[in-house]
Amino acid sequence: MLKFDKLSKIYFSPSGTTEKIVTEIAKNFNISQENYDLLSFDEAKEFSDELVIIGIPVFNGRIPKTACERLSKMKAKNTKAIVVLNYGNMDYGDALLELTELLKENNFEIVGVATTVSQHSQFGEIGRNRPDENDLKKINEFGRNIIKKLETDSVNEIFVGGYKPYQQYTTPDFELKCNEDKCIECMDCFYTCPEDAIPEDSPTTTNMSDCTSCSTCINVCPEGARSFTGPKFYTDYQNAIEDSFERKEAEFYL
Ligand SMILES: Cc1cc2nc3c(=O)[nH]c(=O)nc-3n(C[C@H](O)[C@H](O)[C@H](O)COP(=O)(O)O)c2cc1C
Structure with a gap:
């Protein structure tokens, strides 16, 4: 039996795939749910004694600046967090370390981490139609494994790869x-x-x-x-297709 009576879904999802994955994981939990859509939600908030699922996409190897600023205003007190970093089959750079460090600084207790792959929101040929059936199956299995872990009440620190100082934050200016x-x-x-x-x-x-x-x-x-x-968009698109043709798979940390 899980001891939480509420689950909050927190996501920044310009093209909707991150929200879709967070929602898919949340479906495994039979508890009341609340949404915090960081495209618009920009307020200080303290979570306590509950479970949250936080989904953020990768922008140029980092987490989007606006998502980072809005998430920084969210603090936790005895709050367990499932973390989803969603990327477009290219590279997630330092974003996983950046996201998990930010959440730890704000006192979230991370109980599971997933790096998931979705259709690239700028270069739609890359990862087209993902998450697909196979992705969703693995994502749901991850959700069920988290429930088992929470039921046993086991606590362990989750370490992820990445380097500091983080790579420079850039925007593609297409x-x-x-x-x-x-x-x-x-x-x-x-x-x-x-x-x-x-x-x-x-x-x-x-x-x-x-x-x-x-x-x-x-x-x-x-x-x-x-x-x-514009020419930069089409050149970057072509280069991205050449570099990122091979299918990448989700990774899960428990
Ligand atoms: C500005 C921008 C930069 C991106 N940079 C990367 C990147 O560095 N690596 C990658 O694999 N995907 C990158 N993507 C693709 C997104 O991470 C991916 O499509 C993700 O699924 C978008 O989530 P959403 O559907 O919730 O918006 C980028 C997308 C945008 C809009």
Whole structure:
């Protein structure tokens, strides 16, 4: 019997795959659940005596700056955490160490860690349609193993690889275009952009000095009007396909 009466799902998920994986793990727990979507949730919060699942994607070998800032405001007191680092079949760099260190600093007690692989949110040919059936099977098995571990009440420190100082944080600064013929000005992109980079009075444009190429606006647009473009995007896309063709698999730490 698990002694928790609540499970909080905390995620930053511009193209939805991290949220999907966190939700899949959460389905294994028969307890009431709450969501903290870090695309919009930006408040101080203290968790206590509960279980949380934290899912964050990899951005250029690090955790996204905005996710990091928002997660830093979340503190724990006797709170057990399942950690999911989700990446696009390329490389997760120092992000796993960065994420687990941040959570430990904020007093979360890490009971399990997964590095999962999903379709790349910028270069969709990489990891296309992942997580697939095989991924979800392993992710669910991980969820069940965590339950067994929590039932036995065993505590162990989980160590993950990575190096300090972390690699430099960079944003890819890809150009973004919006097809004005398709845009219906529903304002979904304006409301969901975590960087407030889309002007309310001109939603077909993007303030590129604030944009982090996270892909939220592309993903949320019901008309498929938004996309990355420009020579740098196409060159990086080609290079990424050449470097990351081979399928990577999820890893689990308990
Ligand atoms: C700005 C940016 C940088 C990324 N950098 C990496 C990376 O370094 N390695 C990698 O494997 N995937 C990288 N990805 C892909 C995402 O980590 C991956 O698609 C993840 O599934 C996105 O999660 P989401 O669907 O919850 O947004 C990057 C994606 C974006 C938008």
